[in-house]
Amino acid sequence: MTKRSQPTQLPNLENTNVTISLTSFEEKLFNRLLTVCKHYSLETTIRVAGGWVRDKLLGKESNDIDLALNDMLGSTFGKYVNRYQTEVLKEKESTMAIIKSNPNLSKHLETTRMKIFGQWIDFANLRSDDFAKEEVEEMEKLKEKEKETENTKGKEKVKVKESEEEKVKGLLNNKEKKLGINTKGKKINFGDPTTDAHRRDLTINALFYNIHSKSVEDFTGYGLSDLKKRIIRTPLPPLETFGDDPLRILRLIKYYTRYGFQIHQETAKSVRNEKLLHALRTNISKERIYSELQSILSGESALKGFKKMCKLNIYSAVFYHPDYYQESFPQTALNNLKKLKTYLSDVPKIRTPAIILGCLLLPYCKFVLKKKKNNIQMSNVILFQNLCFPKKLSSQVGLLHRGINHFIQILPTIDEISRSDLGLILRTYKESWLDIIILSKIYSPNSGNFNKITQKVNDYQLNEAWNVRPLLNGGDIKRILQVKKGALIGKAIQAAFKHQLDFPNLQKKDLEEFISNSFK
Numbered sequence: 001m002t003k004r005s006q007p008t009q010l011p012n013l014e015n016t017n018v019t020i021s022l023t024s025f026e027e028k029l030f031n032r033l034l035t036v037c038k039h040y041s042l043e044t045t046i047r048v049a050g051g052w053v054r055d056k057l058l059g060k061e062s063n064d065i066d067l068a069l070n071d072m073l074g075s076t077f078g079k080y081v082n083r084y085q086t087e088v089l090k091e092k093e094s095t096m097a098i099i100k101s102n103p104n105l106s107k108h109l110e111t112t113r114m115k116i117f118g119q120w121i122d123f124a125n126l127r128s129d130d131f132a133k134e135e136v137e138e139m140e141k142l143k144e145k146e147k148e149t150e151n152t153k154g155k156e157k158v159k160v161k162e163s164e165e166e167k168v169k170g171l172l173n174n175k176e177k178k179l180g181i182n183t184k185g186k187k188i189n190f191g192d193p194t195t196d197a198h199r200r201d202l203t204i205n206a207l208f209y210n211i212h213s214k215s216v217e218d219f220t221g222y223g224l225s226d227l228k229k230r231i232i233r234t235p236l237p238p239l240e241t242f243g244d245d246p247l248r249i250l251r252l253i254k255y256y257t258r259y260g261f262q263i264h265q266e267t268a269k270s271v272r273n274e275k276l277l278h279a280l281r282t283n284i285s286k287e288r289i290y291s292e293l294q295s296i297l298s299g300e301s302a303l304k305g306f307k308k309m310c311k312l313n314i315y316s317a318v319f320y321h322p323d324y325y326q327e328s329f330p331q332t333a334l335n336n337l338k339k340l341k342t343y344l345s346d347v348p349k350i351r352t353p354a355i356i357l358g359c360l361l362l363p364y365c366k367f368v369l370k371k372k373k374n375n376i377q378m379s380n381v382i383l384f385q386n387l388c389f390p391k392k393l394s395s396q397v398g399l400l401h402r403g404i405n406h407f408i409q410i411l412p413t414i415d416e417i418s419r420s421d422l423g424l425i426l427r428t429y430k431e432s433w434l435d436i437i438i439l440s441k442i443y444s445p446n447s448g449n450f451n452k453i454t455q456k457v458n459d460y461q462l463n464e465a466w467n468v469r470p471l472l473n474g475g476d477i478k479r480i481l482q483v484k485k486g487a488l489i490g491k492a493i494q495a496a497f498k499h500q501l502d503f504p505n506l507q508k509k510d511l512e513e514f515i516s517n518s519f520k
Contacts, residue, residue, distance in 0.1 A: 074123030257305030
């Protein structure tokens with residue numbers, strides 16, 4: 001681990017005791033944890049880590065309380081808490097869930113979640129310098145073993161599992177094991193707060209609140225200063241920090257978007273590293289990537305965040321498709337997002353996520369995945385299959401891109417289009433037709449004046465064509481034509497509705513007469 005040199009000056013922060021104002025719940029929680037330590041004579045130091053400390057110092061309340069322990073697993077401490085509740089307080093045990101480490105997906109620490117006083121609290125041990133390395137080696141061995149098993153015909157695949165109960169069995173009553181020996185006799189290397197702080201994603205997320213001394217601790221030497229100066233940087237050299245978990249690249253964008261802080265030059269430069277971007281694309285689960293993207297998308301400055309992703313070439317890793325991606329896509333997407341900014345204020349909030357993603361993925365607009373029954377827009381494939389976005393949102397973005405290609409096609413003949421043909425097109429896209437106009441202007445400005453489509457919609461008074469209810473239904477058609485079934489019914493229904501759109505003031509009896517005469 002290559003630590004940074006300490007900053008030469010921390011204006012207004014040196015020799016200053018930084019304090020945090022606690023809520024009544026936080027005081028109650030911390031007092032309970034301290035009581036557990038005292039009752040069982042534990043030498044454990046408990047610190048609140050990361051986001052909670054950052055937000056409290058920024059004057060924001062936070063329910064995201066992550067506790068870091070210096071000498072034991074979170075599950076071990078959780079058992080002490082439950083033991084105290086059942087033996088001393090005569091209360092029920094708290095619900096406890098263990099989230100296993102998974103180094104292959106850059107999840108290096110086991111985390112224990114526990115519901116205390118009605119709120120979920122996370123416990124984990126401090127990170128050590130060689131913790132990630134050891135876990136990766138173990139995962140690689142496991143992968144090799146699974147490969148060997150899969151290649152052996154007729155044998156059931158071996159699943160290697162080690163329950164938490166086996167890991168910590170006897171820890172509560174054995175003080176020697178509490179110091180770090182698991183059931184296999186292998187030493188667990190618990191970290192120290194300085195190493196842990198340097199192993200975190202950003203300096204502003206590496207601050208601790210020591211619940212024993214009731215003080216803020218800045219072991220990187222940069223956290224408080226960067227928080228004050230509104231700077232985002234990594235505790236270690238960026239390539240090392242991002243190498244531990246490439247998803248941190250997206251977390252960098254999330255905090256840049258959320259707080260409006262500036263990304264440190266060295267940190268921003270490192271993000272362009274091809275090996276890091278490749279690791280982000282191939283080593284991180286799509287569910288984790290979606291979680292960070294959704295956080296960016298749901299923020300007030302989503303457009304700003306995605307523009308920064310394009311500037312730093314993160315686009316190439318996240319929105320990559322092996323068959324269609326081109327090196328020009330990040331710059332094209334950035335230019336498109338810049339143009340979208342002038343239109344975004346006119347888009348209702350409910351449709352904003354779809355149009356932002358639609359604009360971001362415009363470089364894929366002309367590409368489709370061919371299926372037997374229909375073609376699927378490549379943007380839909382990337383969002384839904386590659387990134388786990390909800391099906392509804394992914395399909396909406398795909399619909400926008402389909403609409404762009406459709407509008408480009410009809411634009412040359414828009415002056416001659418019939419009211420019914422334009423009405424049927426609008427019924428396909430509904431309210432999103434307005435967003436399609438915006439994206440069409442951005443995507444293909446040389447195709448013509450897309451405002452002509454808008455004008456034609458207004459001239460025909462088709463602004464809510466998708467809400468028009470057919471005057472005749474299938475039962476009416478069967479009665480008029482005196483048939484019970486057959487392809488004729490479908491054709492008649494379509495003809496009736498088109499005639500209704502062409503003559504909006506038509507009465508039902510007149511439409512019945514039209515169908516009777518047309519299909520005799």
